[in-house]
Structures are given as C-alpha cells and as structure tokens.
Amino acid sequence: MLEISALAGAVAGRVLADLGAEVVKIEPEGGEPFRRALPRVPTHDGEESAAWLAFNHGKRSVTLDLARPEGRDGFARLSATADIVVCDWERLDLDTMDALAGLARAANPGLVWTEILPFGRGGPFERYAATDTTLQALGGHLYLNGDVDRAPVRISLPVGLIQGGAEAASAALMALWHRMRGGEGQRVDVSVQECIIWTLLNSTMAWQILGLNEMRGGAIRKERANRFFTRLVWETRDGYIFFGPVGGGGGAARLKSYEALLAWMAEDGITDDILTRHDWNGDGQFFIPQADYDTVTAVIMRFIATKSTEALMERAVRERILLAPISSVSGVFTNPQFRARGLFVPLHDPGRGLEVELPGRWAHLSATPLRRPAPAPRPGADSAALLERLTERNTA
Amino acid sequence: MSPDTSRAAPAGLFDGLKVADFTWAAAGPIVTKQLADNGATVVKVESFRHPDSIRLGGPFIDDKPGINRSGFFADFHSSKLGMAVDMSHPGALEIIRPLIEWADVVAESFRPGVMAKWGLDYDSLRAINPGIVMLSSSLYGADGPWARHPGYGAQGQALAGLHAMTGWPDRPPAMPKGAYSDSVSPRYALAALVAALIHRERTGEGQHVELSQIEATTQLLAPELLLFQATGEEATRSGNRKPGTIVHGVYPCAGEERWIALEAGSEAEWDGLCAVLEAEELLAAARAAGEDALDAALAGLTAPREPFALMTACRAAGVPAGVANKASDLLEDDVLAAREHFWPLHHEEMGTLSYNGPAYRFEKTPSRLRTASPRLGEHTGQVMTEILGFAEADIARFRAEGLLQ
Numbered sequence: 001m002l003e004i005s006a007l008a009g010a011v012a013g014r015v016l017a018d019l020g021a022e023v024v025k026i027e028p029e030g031g032e033p034f035r036r037a038l039p040r041v042p043t044h045d046g047e048e049s050a051a052w053l054a055f056n057h058g059k060r061s062v063t064l065d066l067a068r069p070e071g072r073d074g075f076a077r078l079s080a081t082a083d084i085v086v087c088d089w090e091r092l093d094l095d096t097m098d099a100l101a102g103l104a105r106a107a108n109p110g111l112v113w114t115e116i117l118p119f120g121r122g123g124p125f126e127r128y129a130a131t132d133t134t135l136q137a138l139g140g141h142l143y144l145n146g147d148v149d150r151a152p153v154r155i156s157l158p159v160g161l162i163q164g165g166a167e168a169a170s171a172a173l174m175a176l177w178h179r180m181r182g183g184e185g186q187r188v189d190v191s192v193q194e195c196i197i198w199t200l201l202n203s204t205m206a207w208q209i210l211g212l213n214e215m216r217g218g219a220i221r222k223e224r225a226n227r228f229f230t231r232l233v234w235e236t237r238d239g240y241i242f243f244g245p246v247g248g249g250g251g252a253a254r255l256k257s258y259e260a261l262l263a264w265m266a267e268d269g270i271t272d273d274i275l276t277r278h279d280w281n282g283d284g285q286f287f288i289p290q291a292d293y294d295t296v297t298a299v300i301m302r303f304i305a306t307k308s309t310e311a312l313m314e315r316a317v318r319e320r321i322l323l324a325p326i327s328s329v330s331g332v333f334t335n336p337q338f339r340a341r342g343l344f345v346p347l348h349d350p351g352r353g354l355e356v357e358l359p360g361r362w363a364h365l366s367a368t369p370l371r372r373p374a375p376a377p378r379p380g381a382d383s384a385a386l387l388e389r390l391t392e393r394n395t396a
Numbered sequence: 397m398s399p400d401t402s403r404a405a406p407a408g409l410f411d412g413l414k415v416a417d418f419t420w421a422a423a424g425p426i427v428t429k430q431l432a433d434n435g436a437t438v439v440k441v442e443s444f445r446h447p448d449s450i451r452l453g454g455p456f457i458d459d460k461p462g463i464n465r466s467g468f469f470a471d472f473h474s475s476k477l478g479m480a481v482d483m484s485h486p487g488a489l490e491i492i493r494p495l496i497e498w499a500d501v502v503a504e505s506f507r508p509g510v511m512a513k514w515g516l517d518y519d520s521l522r523a524i525n526p527g528i529v530m531l532s533s534s535l536y537g538a539d540g541p542w543a544r545h546p547g548y549g550a551q552g553q554a555l556a557g558l559h560a561m562t563g564w565p566d567r568p569p570a571m572p573k574g575a576y577s578d579s580v581s582p583r584y585a586l587a588a589l590v591a592a593l594i595h596r597e598r599t600g601e602g603q604h605v606e607l608s609q610i611e612a613t614t615q616l617l618a619p620e621l622l623l624f625q626a627t628g629e630e631a632t633r634s635g636n637r638k639p640g641t642i643v644h645g646v647y648p649c650a651g652e653e654r655w656i657a658l659e660a661g662s663e664a665e666w667d668g669l670c671a672v673l674e675a676e677e678l679l680a681a682a683r684a685a686g687e688d689a690l691d692a693a694l695a696g697l698t699a700p701r702e703p704f705a706l707m708t709a710c711r712a713a714g715v716p717a718g719v720a721n722k723a724s725d726l727l728e729d730d731v732l733a734a735r736e737h738f739w740p741l742h743h744e745e746m747g748t749l750s751y752n753g754p755a756y757r758f759e760k761t762p763s764r765l766r767t768a769s770p771r772l773g774e775h776t777g778q779v780m781t782e783i784l785g786f787a788e789a790d791i792a793r794f795r796a797e798g799l800l801q
Binding site: 011014015019020037038042120123125131134137141142143151153154162163166168171177178180190191199200201203204205206212213217218219232240244251320331332333335337338356358359364367368 | 559
C-alpha cells in the first residue's frame with residue numbers, strides 16, 4: 001500500500017499497517033510537512049510531531065520529487081506493485097491528485113485508488129477550502145456541543161480527519177476484497193463531512209420526524225426526550241463523572257442503577273425524602289418539575305463530591321451503577337480495563353530515544369493478530385531498497 | 397425505489413455475501429448496514445421477547461412510541477431483512493443452526509456471555525461452519541474487570557477521553573452530542589472484519605474478530621497519549637482555539653442560533669478573511685492586541701452577516717469556513733444533495749424518510765440503500781423458506797411452539 005498523506009491518509013495507513021499491510025509513504029526530500037505539525041515532542045532527531053509519530057510507526061518511506069518526471073516515473077513503478085494507494089487533500093492539491101491518479105491507474109488498472117476529501121467528489125465543492133474544525137461544523141456536530149451561554153464548541157481533537165482516515169481504510173479494503181474476487185480496480189472517495197454526519201446518530205431523523213433541531217448543552221442539557229434540563233456531568237473529589245441518575249430515558253438498568261445509588265447514599269446517612277418523592281425513572285420520568293429535579297440533583301451532587309472518581313467507578317462496576325469517569329488523557333492511559341485487556345503496546349524506538357505505549361491493540365483477531373509497533377521511518381529510509389527492487393524486477 | 401430499478405442496478409460490492417446479524421443498538425448495526433447497503437444479504441435476528449432496544453428509542457413517528465416507529469432504529473437498518481425468533485426458547489438452535497451453516501459472517505454486539513449462553517460462541521459457530529468469520533463488538537470488550545458492566549456510548553465517549561476534550565478550559569467538560577464511541581468504532585470494526593474476509597479469501601481460514609467500542613475510540617487520542625508520555629504534557633479541551641493558527645474560532649451570525657467556524661492558518665488565508673470582512677485595519681490592530689481581542693473583533697464583524705452568504709464569500713477567497721449546520725440544514729445542503737447522501741425510503745408504518753447513506757463512494761460498485769428498515773419479524777417467513785429452506789409445515793410448527801413470530 002502506498003500513502004501520500006498529511007494526517008487523514010496516515011490514519012488510513014495506520015489501520016492497514018496494523019492489519020498487516022506493508023505501507024510505504026511517498027515523501028518529498030527531507031520528509032512530508034506533517035512530520036513537523038504541532039504539538040511536537042523532542043527526539044534524538046530534533047523535534048517531531050506527536051501525531052505524525054503516533055500514526056506512522058511501522059511504515060516505510062520512499063522520497064520522490066513528484067513534480068519531476070523521474071519522481072513521477074518512480075511513483076508509477078511503485079504503483080504497479082501496489083494494491084491500494086491512499087491520499088488526502090491536506091497533502092495534495094486536486095490537480096496533483098488527478099495527475100497522480102492517472103499515472104498510477106494506467107500503470108496498474110487493478111489498483112484501489114483512495115482519496116480523503118472534505119466533501120468527496122462530484123462537483124465544484126471538490127475545491128472548497130476546508131479544515132477539520134470547519135467540517136465538524138458543516139457535518140452538524142459542532143452545533144450540538146457546548147454551554148448555551150457561549151458559542152458552540154468543537155471537540156479539541158481532529159476527529160473528522162481521523163475518522164475520515166479510518167473510513168478510508170475500511171472502504172479501501174472493501175474495494176480490495178471485491179477485486180480479489182474478480183472485480184475491477186476502482187477509485188474510492190471519502191467525504192469527511194459525511195463522516196461527521198454519522199456521529200450525530202439520530203439528529204437528521206429527529207428533524208424529519210419531529211421538526212426538532214436539538215439544542216447544545218454543557219454539563220447540563222435538555223436531552224431529546226426530556227421536558228426539563230438534566231445534569232450529566234458531576235464533579236467528584238478529584239475529577240468528573242458522566243451520570244444521568246434520574247429522569248428522562250430510563251429502563252430497567254436505570255431503575256436498578258438508582259436503587260444501588262440510594263443504598264450507597266444511605267450507608268453514608270443520606271436519606272433525604274426528595275430522593276424517593278418521585279417515580280424518578282419509571283412512568284413519571286418525563287414529567288418531573290424542574291424545581292424538584294434541581295433539588296434532588298443538589299442532594300446527589302453533594303454525595304458525589306465526597307467520593308473519588310476511582311471509588312465511584314469501582315462501586316459502579318460492582319453494583320451496576322450507570323456512571324463513568326470523564327477520563328483525561330492520563331485517565332485513559334491508566335484505565336484498568338484497557339490495561340487488563342492489553343490495549344497499550346510498547347513502541348521501542350532507540351534511534352529516536354522514544355519509549356512509549358500506544359493504544360495499538362484496538363481489535364483482537366484470532367487468526368491474524370494486529371501487528372506490534374515498530375519505529376517510524378526516516379525520510380527516504382527505504383528509497384534505495386524499494387526502488388532497486390523495482391529496477392531488478394524490470395531488468396529480470 | 398421499485399424492484400425493477402433494483403434489478404437494473406450495477407452489482408454491489410458485497411453481492412453474494414451472507415450475514416447472520418445478531419447486533420443491536422448502534423455500533424454493531426452500523427457495521428452490518430455497510431455490508432447490506434453494498435449488496436450483502438443481511439438477516440437481522442431479533443429475539444421478539446427482547447427486541448433491539450433502540451426500537452424503543454426516539455424519535456418516533458407522530459411522537460408515539462411503537463416497536464416499528466423509531467427513526468433512530470430505522471437509519472441503521474436499511475437494506476436488511478428482519479426475522480424474529482425467541483432466542484431463549486430451548487428449540488431456537490433448530491432455526492439458528494441452518495442460518496449459521498448458510499452464513500459467511502456472524503456479527504453480534506451483546507454483553508459478553510450472551511452468545512455463549514445460546515450456544516453461539518465462536519467455538520460453537522466454528523464447529524457448525526469452520527470458515528465462519530465472527531465479529532463481536534461490545535462496549536468494554538469481551539474480558540477484563542469491566543466486561544459485563546452495563547453502559548452505552550455516552551459512557552464510552554467519557555472513558556475514551558473525548559468528553560474531557562470537549563468544551564471550555566475554564567468550565568467542566570461539555571457533553572459531546574451523541575453516543576460518540578458508537579460512531580467511531582464501526583469504522584475500525586469494518587476494517588478488521590473485511591481484513592478477515594480477505595484473509596479467508598486467501599487461505600480459506602475463518603476467525604473471530606473481537607473489539608471494544610471504547611478501545612477503538614481511543615485511536616482518536618493516540619497523539620495526545622504519545623505526547624503525554626514523551627513530555628508529561630496533558631492535552632485538554634481548548635474551546636475553539638488551536639495552536640499554530642492565526643484565526644480559529646466559532647462566531648455569531650445573523651439569525652437564531654446561527655454560527656460560523658472560521659479559520660486562517662496562513663497569511664494568505666488571513667488576508668483573504670480580512671478582505672471578505674472588509675476590515676483590514678481593524679483586524680490587524682485586533683490581531684496585534686491578542687487572541688481575545690481578535691475573537692471579539694471578528695464576532696463583531698460576523699454578527700450582522702447572513703451565515704451562508706458569508707461562507708460563500710470565504711470560499712471564493714480561499715478561506716476555510718463552515719456554518720454550524722443544524723440537522724435541518726443538512727437535509728437541505730446542496731453538497732449533500734449533489735452527493736445523493738440521503739436516500740428516501742418507504743416504510744409501511746413510518747412513511748417515506750431520508751436515510752443516511754455512507755461517507756464513501758465507489759466508482760464502479762456504487763452503494764445502494766435498497767429498502768427501509770424491517771418491521772419486527774417482517775421477513776421471518778421469507779428467510780425461513782427462501783434462505784433456510786424450511787417447509788410451510790415446519791414453520792407452522794415453530795409458530796405453534798412459540799419459537800417464531
């Protein structure tokens with residue numbers, strides 16, 4: 001598989017490399033620009049982008065000047081031996097992408113040519129300027145996040161680009177499977193805007209069916225089924241948890257969860273009668289006066305503030321209370337469930353002086369386990385070996 | 397769409413692939429939807445005593461709850477066949493066993509232990525059909541101390557770190573819309589599943605693909621996890637700001653709850669934005685005064701502007717801009733219309749609704765949403781006779797025994 005990428009294409013390559021593909025990055029002399037993206041970490045090579053290192057380990061690198069005939073010739077010859085090429089718009093402008101697609105597909109008609117674009121192919125919109133944040137907005141997700149007294153807020157991660165990359169990996173594999181069964185090679189394009197739309201889950205149906213555009217919320221929001229505002233973020237002694245203890249969308253699991261919470265509060269001597277004044281999670285759950293909801297919330301909030309996040313989750317797992325820590329990066333890194341399952345795998349990169357663990361075991365495949373991380377390549381590290389191999393093949 | 401056009405349509409990429417689908421909620425059904433919308437025959441098996449719980453999640457047609465009335469359920473079940481079986485009935489395997497023999501893929505998303513209870517864990521499936529590829533997707537994963545803890549994507553996005561990365565640094569984390577991990581994990585699950593199908597195509601060997609929805613979602617934080625270990629620096633939510641950019645924010649526009657995301661990452665984009673807003677000097681002074689002053693100046697300039705016209709002007713100037721689309725905007729979006737993202741499909745109880753199609757386009761094997769979501773047990777008879785080859789007398793007996801609905 002060949003990859004000409006900034007972030008999104010590199011994520012596609014990451015998924016395919018984890019699944020066992022030999023991924024070769026095509027870079028300009030000195031390395032692709034994304035190697036220097038912010039934030040950077042210090043290594044023996046100077047500073048390198050954290051995102052670049054996280055998504056490019058275990059790949060190979062060939063440097064080619066794609067603006068020159070020799071470089072394009074090298075690219076065409078590499079394409080002739082590849083199954084999949086992935087590229088993204090942050091690395092290649094559309095004209096270059098089209099020119100390279102022409103070369104590669106002429107050299108290899110069976111190729112799966114995969115493009116990650118802001119809006120996909122199909123009209124003048126192919127060339128609209130776009131970024132991850134503007135696509136979080138255009139996909140409809142940004143509108144739904146954040147406190148009502150401030151502007152809507154993004155997720156502070158490039159979620160559109162990363163999901164676009166993962167989507168491209170699965171679509172490219174689908175096209176490859178089709179080709180292996182006698183189908184043709186083809187172009188696959190992925191729209192990041194449409195990837196974001198898929199994170200909404202029910203918003204476009206809610207509009208069509210109820211004429212309802214949901215409103216954003218922060219720690220407190222009016223969920224779709226509710227006639228009142230509910231608190232979903234609670235401060236603990238040392239952090240935050242997500243929890244919807246009462247009201248608005250229950251079921252048997254919610255009833256049991258609330259009973260277990262009351263039992264625990266009773267152990268601590270908290271038995272305020274507001275806690276049982278309503279059928280909080282039963283038939284009456286959608287018709288709770290806001291004032292009563294706020295009163296019960298205040299009692300529960302005082303209780304939660306006395307507990308550590310870890311103690312809350314430990315008891316929650318034991319008693320089936322439907323809460324979860326709102327994990328910070330360090331919380332994700334130390335999560336006992338991830339640790340028990342071996343999500344984190346070591347990346348030893350002595351050349352860079354980098355010893356880290358990455359969330360590399362994201363699936364368990366019984367016959368073909370995901371590959372373990374290996375160091376990321378230096379620019380052009382494999383140019384000689386890979387281009388020579390092609391020359392030998394041509395002269396043989 | 398009439399059956400006639402369906403016959404004339406080009407072949408789907410997964411034509412001929414056979415899928416026994418035991419998934420429920422969102423993360424699992426979104427994976428099997430990709431198979432179904434690309435031509436696979438997907439039989440969704442529901443236990444009629446415990447149907448898919450999101451059938452009971454809104455929005456409901458006419459705001460009236462009902463087993464066949466949920467738009468939430470519908471969107472994830474285009475192109476699938478639905479059969480209803482009492483899975484806890486001791487005779488259930490009499491029907492399910494031939495379905496496993498027929499299938500290339502078995503997909504499920506139950507809490508760990510449920511499939512084993514029914515005699516349908518991977519080892520049992522493999523004994524029936526040695527080449528089977530099984531996909532198991534759960535919230536926390538099949539093992540580990542939290543494996544059987546109940547929860548949904550809202551807990552998932554909190555534990556995967558996305559929730560803490562959303563909101564303002566001076567406030568508690570804001571809840572990102574949705575059950576976010578339910579929408580991230582299908583992309584990873586599908587890649588792993590298709591890789592397993594490719595391996596089977598090459599070697600004839602099936603396998604079990606098992607993943608946790610939350611673990612798959614942590615891929616979004618891989619750079620921040622690396623940064624944390626290499627430098628001790630812990631990334632957190634930063635409102636709408638992004639280091640390394642000149643402008644990166646969400647600003648008010650004319651109209652009710654109208655907002656636009658604007659970004660300038662280069663001097664050329666900055667110049668373009670200043671020209672569009674016709675305020676070079678004011679913005680230059682604000683930029684010199686710092687981020688807060690710049691955001692305030694921009695908000696003052698955008699506030700009277702019509703958002704879509706402003707976006708068009710920015711695009712003409714090469715400036716990245718995105719209106720914060722509401723759901724209603726998406727259904728009228730001209731890019732999505734040109735891409736034919738939405739598929740109008742007719743359902744007997746729900747009427748015609750626009751379903752979401754995939755984010756990818758195949759040049760030669762286009763995806764096609766063939767039918768609306770199945771009503772509970774809508775295709776039980778069809779699956780029993782046409783796919784599993786049961787005689788009418790058998791089906792009558794199963795119905796009499798309470799096994800089928």
